[in-house]
Amino acid sequence: MSTKARAGTVAGTSVGFVVIMIWCLLPVAWIISLSFKSTAETGAGSPQFLPKDGTLDNYKTLLGVGKLSDGSEPDPAVSHDFLHALINSFGVALIATLLSVVFATLAAYAIARLEFKGKRLVLSLALAIAMFPVVSLVGPLFDMWRTFHLFNTWPGLIIPYMTFTLPLAIWTLSAFFREIPWEMEQAAQVDGATSWQAFRKVIVPLAAPGVFTAAILTFFFAWNEFVLAISLTSTTDSRTVPAQMSFFVGADPFNPPYGQLATASVVVTVPIIVIVLLFQRKIVAGLTSGAVKG
Structure with missing residues (x-):
């Protein structure tokens, strides 16, 4: 196999690997991003991928630690x-x-x-x-x-x-x-x-x-x-x-x-x-x- 053909094979493999990784990890990244969004933002019609104002309120509510961003206690x-x-x-x-x-x-x-x-x-x-x-x-x-x-x-x-x-x-x-x-x-x-x-x-x-x-x-x-x-x-x-x-x-x-x-x-x-x-x-x-x- 020539050097050009070998380089093409490596490039094609790398591109395929990146595409598969993005395809597999995109839902995971979306869920992680969603966990840092407030209720008002997730209730919007078409929320953006990254949170506008990241918050830990969801983690505080589930784990029962700290106070929420509005100063109230978690449920x-x-x-x-x-x-x-x-x-x-x-x-x-x-x-x-x-x-x-x-x-x-x-x-x-x-x-x-x-x-x-x-x-x-x-x-x-x-x-x-x-x-x-x-x-x-x-x-x-x-x-x-x-x-x-x-x-x-x-x-x-x-x-x-x-x-x-x-x-x-x-x-x-x-x-x-x-x-x-x-x-x-x-x-x-x-x-x-x-x-x-x-x-x-x-x-x-x-x-x-x-x-x-x-x-x-x-x-x-x-x-x-x-x-x-x-x-x-x-x-x-x-x-x-x-x-x-x-x-x-x-x-x-x-x-x-x-x-x-x-x-x-x-x-x-x-x-x-x-x-x-x-x-x-x-x-x-x-x-x-x-x-x-x-």
Whole structure:
């Protein structure tokens, strides 16, 4: 390839990269800009991209700190509901992630290492469950959870979340366990380790990228899930942030508080960004290590 052709290829790739980045990040930039706009500005017919007079009132209202630009105190009900929903999201997502990863690790190890009848059927059923539409389960779960007194509780959300996250975690981890040489586990047992010790001290550390990948994917699902959260809760006692945001209607139903909705979206996105930045190497290693054989 000539120098001119190579330069043209690099230039075309760079332009394409910039266009894709703008296309992907423009909605994010718009939401961030919207979070700094006042209610009067967001209620205008065609608000401009950048705020005319930037304000932190939306953040103060949701977090319940400081005074607003007009000197008044933020509405304590709004901040209480949002912060409580944020706690619910963290609690439900973390518990669902922990339980899913533990059960998926044990199940994936058995599927990868043991030979038993119906192993392919188990994997097929797991995949079918993961592909099952969530909305079709809302009605039966609503009736069951009210009968079992699980409606509007953390377990009432954690259990169905695990139903959909376990299959994905099992598929992800089983690929990693197949890549780990069987001889390493046998060598640990020859040195005196029990099967459980070999699994815990040899196999699981080697599959750490896969465990991180399964945990992060599970956490993302539980953190962002909306249909079950809005259908299986009725108060802020267990309602998560995605569901709580649908109740940000404001005093005027024809003029929703777009600034508060955008602010809530920014606040909810921050933990995801932090997790990705902290564990990006683990995520990349987890998505690639189990995908290639040899």
